[in-house]
Amino acid sequence: MNLDFSYLDWGIVSNFLVKGLRFSFELTVISMLGGTFIGTLLAMMRLSSRRWISLVAAVYVDTFRSIPLVMVILWFFLLIPMLTGRAMGAELSATITFTVFEAAYYAEIMRAGIQSIPRGQMAAGYAVGMSYTQCMRLVVLPQALRNMLPLLLTQTVILFQDTSLVYAIGAYDLLKGFEIAGKNFNRPIETYLVAAVVYFAICFGLSTVVRRLQKKIRIVR
């Protein structure tokens, strides 16, 4: 087989890849922030002493964790227009899906984070007159977030890889950009190879940063 990479130039990058890369990053960042926020709420619900609240969170988390992401993407793409009565673009639908879906995974990480904080800290908070919300916001969550930052970021690297699955509904992400470029120049194989290299560089780079961070922020007790 003759590999021919000569078709690759900046025109491809600006015409096909930038748009896709931007969407992949946007999707990653929005669903990381939204997912962590919803996930934290779910984690607090899961740890609630009121049974039905913790049950709701448990059902949410377990449901999303046992369905393939591709199916969740398809479900939302089918259901959102059915419920709202309006068509929705694949990109927006994907963003909503990923935020809701990733929340289930971030919730498990945050639950472990909250549980890693000694109970006495909550009691100390109450003792100085804080409410539950204040205790959580000012004492427990900041420490939980810091302890779990490496895991949250590792999950985000996985999330970035998973954004390629929006392929199922045809949203324009990085992989789609590569695919269209490959089809246009009739060089699909070279393009998939380059795509693999680019994804590898991004993910490996991010994981290396996370590993460094992990050493740096380890809390000394």
Add this chain to the structure above:
Amino acid sequence: MSGPWQWQVFLQKYDGEHTYLSWLMSAWGWTLMVALSALAVALVVGSLVGIARTTPMRWLVLLGEAWTELFRNIPLLVQVFLWYYALPAALPILQAVPGFLMVVFALGFYTSARISEQVKAGIQTLPTGQRYAGLALGLTLPQTYRYVLLPRAFRILVPPLTSEAMTIVKNSSVAFAVSIPELTMFAMQAQEETSRGVEVYLAVTALYFISSFTIGRLAMVVERKLRVPGMVGGKA
């Protein structure tokens, strides 16, 4: 047809001969076949790579690390495309291999990176003294692994490997992208043809649930059988 639910859609015939129900069942079979074959590949390769990363041989460790980083940092979907389109183009001999097998290797090698991490961690949780004790008794390195380290490590590894097995069922859904007729592919096509998306997706989702749940249950039985007495959660 009446009512909001139209489950009779599964009794319609998609090609004038076979019902959607029979297609659904064959799709389920494909999903299980892809997932279980890939799991077998992943367990074998992942164990070997994980073991390599714990040996005293530096080149083996580096090789194992490189393998793990390579297969872990490229999205599964991209790996599936590479196996399905790029490899047969590079090695014409592979063109005779059915596409199904290429997807099995894609999914299996991808998962092997994750399993190698687990296996490495499992071996490293054992006290180093056990390795030295084995070697001091005159066992060779392979014998130390075979008779001392691995029997204990794999028992510790049953729970994380179970969750990998459940994940691989979910991950097998990416096979839709290269038209393997598995559950997700069925979901997309049957939804398009029948316009009964909710019923179709519900059935497919339920089958994914059942598959994962069954694997989880089976693994619990295995775990109970293999538990090391005296360890946390083991018999007294």
